[in-house]
Amino acid sequence: MAAVRAVGSQPNPLHIYGGRTCNLLMADWWSDRSPLHEAASQGRLLLLRSLVAQGFHVDTLTMDGVSPLHEACLGGHYHCAKFLLESDAKADAASADGATPLFNSCRSGSAACVGLLLQHGASVHSTHQLASPMHEAAKKDHRECLELLLACGAQLDTELPEVGSPLYSACGAGAASCVEMLLLAGADVGVGCGRDSPLHAAVQRGDLGVVELLLDFGANAFYGNSEGRTPLDLSAPNSSVRFALQRRGVWKxxxxxxxxxxxxxxxxxxxxxxxxxxxxxxxxxxxxxxxxxxxxxxxxxxxxxxxxxxxxxxxxxxxxxxxxxxxx
Known part of the structure; x- marks a missing residue:
């Protein structure tokens, strides 16, 4: 028998889904965002305070598991993130794709939000292969965020499947500042992604500055990947990168x-x-x-x-x- 809704009853936009407070007005990823999400994403602190005072739950989630704190951190809105955390928002809430507020802060490059989350106990370690704060900060060349993560115990050489190490991510994105910082911090110049080394990634990008930096720290220009191809093999003919590899590797x-x-x-x-x-x-x-x-x-x-x-x-x-x- 079909359920009968009481006359005059109104649907409640906030429901408990899998033990979490979710907004089910609509099911698509954008339309099911609550006013709380909008206020947080736009950095509207006064509106955010007003909505929470009206009874909106600070951990209201979209169907994809995105919280208002995710939105505040992605926008780099420090004061909104601070208010939500002080209102008991979960610092380590993970979305459906594994992203945490800390990951979003590293993506936006907000060192202030990164520091705030770490003060509230956010974990520097990700349980999701594609949403590592360390790898994201390295890839986006957000050096200050990376320094904060390392100071709180993040691992230098964590290699994730299909993502590689933070150094490999930085080399593949041409993030020279973070490449330098990771190397100075002691990152293993040989740990990349499977058989591909950070030098392979830098050479494929054609980034001479990063290539020379890796060579300065002992990168092996003659190390073959899973296809047996060395960084020299991958370099463009007559390029400055190829010349650097030949010149720096001649002693061998x-x-x-x-x-x-x-x-x-x-x-x-x-x-x-x-x-x-x-x-x-x-x-x-x-x-x-x-x-x-x-x-x-x-x-x-x-x-x-x-x-x-x-x-x-x-x-x-x-x-x-x-x-x-x-x-x-």
């Missing part, structure tokens, strides 16, 4: 015919007839004329790089092959 290459082997060098793992080094002239320009215990003593039999004038040979140079390091 040499050829026995142009080297005086020092003590123990005979057993060097990279000794191979397929591996060549730059000639003295080109190597000196890259500050690499002394290579890991092996000293170049004479010009190569072939030009070492396109345009090299040192070699007396007119024969075309074989393909320039760089030696690969042992896997990291």
């Amino acid at each position: 290459t040499f050829h026995p015919s142009i080297c005086l082997l020092q003590t123990g060098a005979e057993q060097h793992p990279l000794l191979s007839a397929q591996v060549r080094t730059l000639c003295l002239s080109c190597a000196a320009s890259a500050s690499a004329n002394v290579l890991d215990g092996v000293v170049c003593t004479e010009p190569p039999a072939f030009p070492c790089l396109p345009g090299c004038k040192t070699s007396s040979s007119t024969t075309d140079a074989p393909p320039f092959v760089l030696a690969a390091d042992p896997e990291m």
Whole structure:
């Protein structure tokens, strides 16, 4: 039998759904927002206070689990967020896609809201793979937010599936300031996303500044990803990024015919007839004329790089092959 509504009764827009107070006026993601959500998203503190005084629940949720505090933090409205938290709004409320108010604050870059939430016990750790505050702050290049998270115990090298580490996220987005901060804080330059390293991400973006920064901190230009491709392989031909990778990686290459082997060098793992080094002239320009215990003593039999004038040979140079390091 169909339920009969009492004559004159009015539908209550606020219901308990799964133990949570939700606004069910409409079911789509935008129209079911309450006036409380609108006031919070627009930073209208006086209206927010008035609505709460009228009986609106501070943790009223949309069908997607978005609270007024989510909206205030996404807009960077510190005073609205402060009022909601002081009115017992949940600091760690998670939406359907896992976003928390802290994640939204990191997205908007509001360090004030990040600090406020942390003071109210918000967790720096996310239970959702795609909604990590650390990764979001790094990707958006919000350095101050990142510093606050790290000061409260966020992990530097947390690698999430399909997202990677915070450093990888920052490199993929060209967030140079956060890349530098993470590296200075001790982030592992080799932890990326699966077999893709942060250097792979930076090279694919073509960001020379980030590439050189990673190389300064020991990134391996010869590390192959799941397809066996190194950052050098992914660099654009004749680009400044490719030149930087070749110039900075030259110390890892040499050829026995142009080297005086020092003590123990005979057993060097990279000794191979397929591996060549730059000639003295080109190597000196890259500050690499002394290579890991092996000293170049004479010009190569072939030009070492396109345009090299040192070699007396007119024969075309074989393909320039760089030696690969042992896997990291």
